[in-house]
Amino acid sequence: MVSGMPSRNPSQSARTGRPRSAAADAAILDATRAALVELGWSKLTLGDVASRAGVAKTTLYRRWPGKNELVVDAVAVLFDELEVPDRGSLAADIEGVVLEFAALLERPEARTALMAVVAESTRDEALRERIRDSIVDRQKRLVLLGRRRAQARGELPPAPDEASAAHVDDLIFDVIAGAVVHRALVSAEPVDKEWIRGLTGLLLGGLSAATEA
Amino acid sequence: MVSGMPSRNPSQSARTGRPRSAAADAAILDATRAALVELGWSKLTLGDVASRAGVAKTTLYRRWPGKNELVVDAVAVLFDELEVPDRGSLAADIEGVVLEFAALLERPEARTALMAVVAESTRDEALRERIRDSIVDRQKRLVLLGRRRAQARGELPPAPDEASAAHVDDLIFDVIAGAVVHRALVSAEPVDKEWIRGLTGLLLGGLSAATEA
Amino acid sequence: MVSGMPSRNPSQSARTGRPRSAAADAAILDATRAALVELGWSKLTLGDVASRAGVAKTTLYRRWPGKNELVVDAVAVLFDELEVPDRGSLAADIEGVVLEFAALLERPEARTALMAVVAESTRDEALRERIRDSIVDRQKRLVLLGRRRAQARGELPPAPDEASAAHVDDLIFDVIAGAVVHRALVSAEPVDKEWIRGLTGLLLGGLSAATEA
Amino acid sequence: MVSGMPSRNPSQSARTGRPRSAAADAAILDATRAALVELGWSKLTLGDVASRAGVAKTTLYRRWPGKNELVVDAVAVLFDELEVPDRGSLAADIEGVVLEFAALLERPEARTALMAVVAESTRDEALRERIRDSIVDRQKRLVLLGRRRAQARGELPPAPDEASAAHVDDLIFDVIAGAVVHRALVSAEPVDKEWIRGLTGLLLGGLSAATEA
DNA sequence: CGATAAACGAGACGGTACGTCTAGTCTTGAA
DNA sequence: TTCAAGACTAGACGTACCGTCTCGTTTATCG
Numbered sequence: 043m044v045s046g047m048p049s050r051n052p053s054q055s056a057r058t059g060r061p062r063s064a065a066a067d068a069a070i071l072d073a074t075r076a077a078l079v080e081l082g083w084s085k086l087t088l089g090d091v092a093s094r095a096g097v098a099k100t101t102l103y104r105r106w107p108g109k110n111e112l113v114v115d116a117v118a119v120l121f122d123e124l125e126v127p128d129r130g131s132l133a134a135d136i137e138g139v140v141l142e143f144a145a146l147l148e149r150p151e152a153r154t155a156l157m158a159v160v161a162e163s164t165r166d167e168a169l170r171e172r173i174r175d176s177i178v179d180r181q182k183r184l185v186l187l188g189r190r191r192a193q194a195r196g197e198l199p200p201a202p203d204e205a206s207a208a209h210v211d212d213l214i215f216d217v218i219a220g221a222v223v224h225r226a227l228v229s230a231e232p233v234d235k236e237w238i239r240g241l242t243g244l245l246l247g248g249l250s251a252a253t254e255a
Numbered sequence: 256m257v258s259g260m261p262s263r264n265p266s267q268s269a270r271t272g273r274p275r276s277a278a279a280d281a282a283i284l285d286a287t288r289a290a291l292v293e294l295g296w297s298k299l300t301l302g303d304v305a306s307r308a309g310v311a312k313t314t315l316y317r318r319w320p321g322k323n324e325l326v327v328d329a330v331a332v333l334f335d336e337l338e339v340p341d342r343g344s345l346a347a348d349i350e351g352v353v354l355e356f357a358a359l360l361e362r363p364e365a366r367t368a369l370m371a372v373v374a375e376s377t378r379d380e381a382l383r384e385r386i387r388d389s390i391v392d393r394q395k396r397l398v399l400l401g402r403r404r405a406q407a408r409g410e411l412p413p414a415p416d417e418a419s420a421a422h423v424d425d426l427i428f429d430v431i432a433g434a435v436v437h438r439a440l441v442s443a444e445p446v447d448k449e450w451i452r453g454l455t456g457l458l459l460g461g462l463s464a465a466t467e468a
Numbered sequence: 469m470v471s472g473m474p475s476r477n478p479s480q481s482a483r484t485g486r487p488r489s490a491a492a493d494a495a496i497l498d499a500t501r502a503a504l505v506e507l508g509w510s511k512l513t514l515g516d517v518a519s520r521a522g523v524a525k526t527t528l529y530r531r532w533p534g535k536n537e538l539v540v541d542a543v544a545v546l547f548d549e550l551e552v553p554d555r556g557s558l559a560a561d562i563e564g565v566v567l568e569f570a571a572l573l574e575r576p577e578a579r580t581a582l583m584a585v586v587a588e589s590t591r592d593e594a595l596r597e598r599i600r601d602s603i604v605d606r607q608k609r610l611v612l613l614g615r616r617r618a619q620a621r622g623e624l625p626p627a628p629d630e631a632s633a634a635h636v637d638d639l640i641f642d643v644i645a646g647a648v649v650h651r652a653l654v655s656a657e658p659v660d661k662e663w664i665r666g667l668t669g670l671l672l673g674g675l676s677a678a679t680e681a
Numbered sequence: 682m683v684s685g686m687p688s689r690n691p692s693q694s695a696r697t698g699r700p701r702s703a704a705a706d707a708a709i710l711d712a713t714r715a716a717l718v719e720l721g722w723s724k725l726t727l728g729d730v731a732s733r734a735g736v737a738k739t740t741l742y743r744r745w746p747g748k749n750e751l752v753v754d755a756v757a758v759l760f761d762e763l764e765v766p767d768r769g770s771l772a773a774d775i776e777g778v779v780l781e782f783a784a785l786l787e788r789p790e791a792r793t794a795l796m797a798v799v800a801e802s803t804r805d806e807a808l809r810e811r812i813r814d815s816i817v818d819r820q821k822r823l824v825l826l827g828r829r830r831a832q833a834r835g836e837l838p839p840a841p842d843e844a845s846a847a848h849v850d851d852l853i854f855d856v857i858a859g860a861v862v863h864r865a866l867v868s869a870e871p872v873d874k875e876w877i878r879g880l881t882g883l884l885l886g887g888l889s890a891a892t893e894a
Numbered sequence: 895c896g897a898t899a900a901a902c903g904a905g906a907c908g909g910t911a912c913g914t915c916t917a918g919t920c921t922t923g924a925a
Numbered sequence: 926t927t928c929a930a931g932a933c934t935a936g937a938c939g940t941a942c943c944g945t946c947t948c949g950t951t952t953a954t955c956g
Contacts, residue, residue: 164440271905312939638868666849
């Protein structure tokens, strides 16, 4: 199943009756992003999204359980656009992906939505799953790719075993993503080139120290 | 310093009229934390907080502009309880403070509130200021203290100048706080001893590499 | 004629969407009268009316602009119950209708509501219209009927022309209704048989004197 | 005791302490009338009256129990300005006083206040008393004076006994006042010369018919 | 003259209702 | 069976007044 798609009736196939409009899904997600930009998370209402999308509220509720899940689906695709540019060195690759991530966090729909759904997810197990599936786990590919590329270049030693490599990947993922998000949204200070260089230096130092040991 | 306190009438001193009840402030903030634990951010209502506190809604609105500001003040004190335990080495000190921070993020009122107000702050400059003053900047003392202690122990070289030291402190702050928050709330995985050891190792390696250069 | 009914969407026909519940209208008006009896005008709240009627506040506000208009509609039907009993003579007819009117003004919902909405109408042109349409003009039929009956009996000469007859009708209407209301509510003294006999005598004398001239 | 004055401490004289400001009474009543003109009964608030009068709310509540009583006192003096002009005949006298009364009912503070306090009085015995004492009974002097003058002129026979004369006076009072109020405020049509002539004709006819019998 | 006592302004207080908004569901007729 | 439309119940929102209270201050009379 492709993430981000609202679930079809799960029990059995709906052979009879009018089929759901495929266009409606796209219109709703577009409208959601547009409303996030204009209004932000807390002032976004599903009634407004529905009318922007030219769709009845019932249509919307038939496909998503509520605001949280809709917004997760609406912003997940933004994160899928992230890439690790091949800039020739691990340091440059890290700087490149961080720049992209910082640019993403400049977009108002991402800024306002990300923290909000995470906040909601602290009391909603299903939402936490959805966020993990649609956003978090999908972006770990960036760390994996960066590491493999560095190993191919000889900048990092080959992984002794997959399990411990995955642990390190997870750590690096949380450190990079966490540091950037914290800088951008909590400390509310610019993620500029200088800061990124500092972060990259810290990481590379830490990684090489770890591999030397 | 009196941060975290609701603002008295700012223009001029209120010598006249009935003075505001000091007990009400405490009751409201206690009620806010209790409601956060029970209901979480999104189901917390100011009417409920008021009635828990045994206070009229107007009293609450007279002192705080809204839910965001109230919650910032209510949880800010939780962050003030963080300390850097002196465990004899920089590594142990980092592990100690991260453990404390992780414990704080286990508390439901902190979990649900922190991300939520940050999300709101992306569209509210005044709220951003308030968070910075009441929470973020106040906790940077932890990094400062940890660094000074390490320098006193000789684990880190003395700072060449204050400005660049502050930059490094800020970086370390965002990396540690960001990584822990991201691990706990976004990745939604446990901040356990093993993970903390990995993070600490990465940091120490990065720091020593940086100071050797 | 459907006066007293809340206005349907005025611009164009509502063919689409769920139709408004007809039962709700009746429940709301009943609840309004009941609340007027128990609480009186000034303590009647729309929230209370809604909950008595088993209806949400929004349903109420969707149909009436506010308390004034709702109460006018709620009490207008009481006035429609007034009749001119055929007692065989003009004097007896007048006494009969005044007795009925006095009995109406004994009812607490009418007492408390009538003056209140009139008071409000002194600053609200639309409300003035509504009162005129729903209450005042509808009751002028009583005077018209009484006059026609008296003319048929030969107690009053036939009207020379309709216009002047209407003027006299209006005068008689204001005199009778005004005198009874003033006695009952302003002077706050009983509208008993003796007083009614005096009023009737005054009117008959005045009418016969006018027609003799 | 002169009506319209707020009650001093009733039990016994207050010899000691700061005496009440006499100027405050006047300022409050003036402010009340001004607020009635601007805002009308239902939007008049005691807080606004107090601030218009340059007085604290407590000062106001120390003197009047509430809005109803304050407004009765504030408008009662307007009614005391009514006079029966001596125009030489009973018909002309009636027309004169009705004209004055109609002019009074054109004043917004009187229009909005009179019906409102009467409406409130239907559920408040004490208020009913206050209205009777401050307004209603005081204006019956007008009917008494008109009757005596007409008797002196020989237009009406002398009263056989005082009791029945008082009954007739009361009836005439309710008829005139009621008709004018109903015409002006309920029917919401102009109390113009033509209508007044009709009313006067009706009354004179009725009175002469009664005295002939 | 100093003590006492009430009235005063200011404004905070607990309440209550307001009229609006949004959530999520339900009921129509049309596709 | 879905769809657009829109009415429905439920309940929070933030505001406005209510009538009371608690201050510090003022203005009188009385001892």
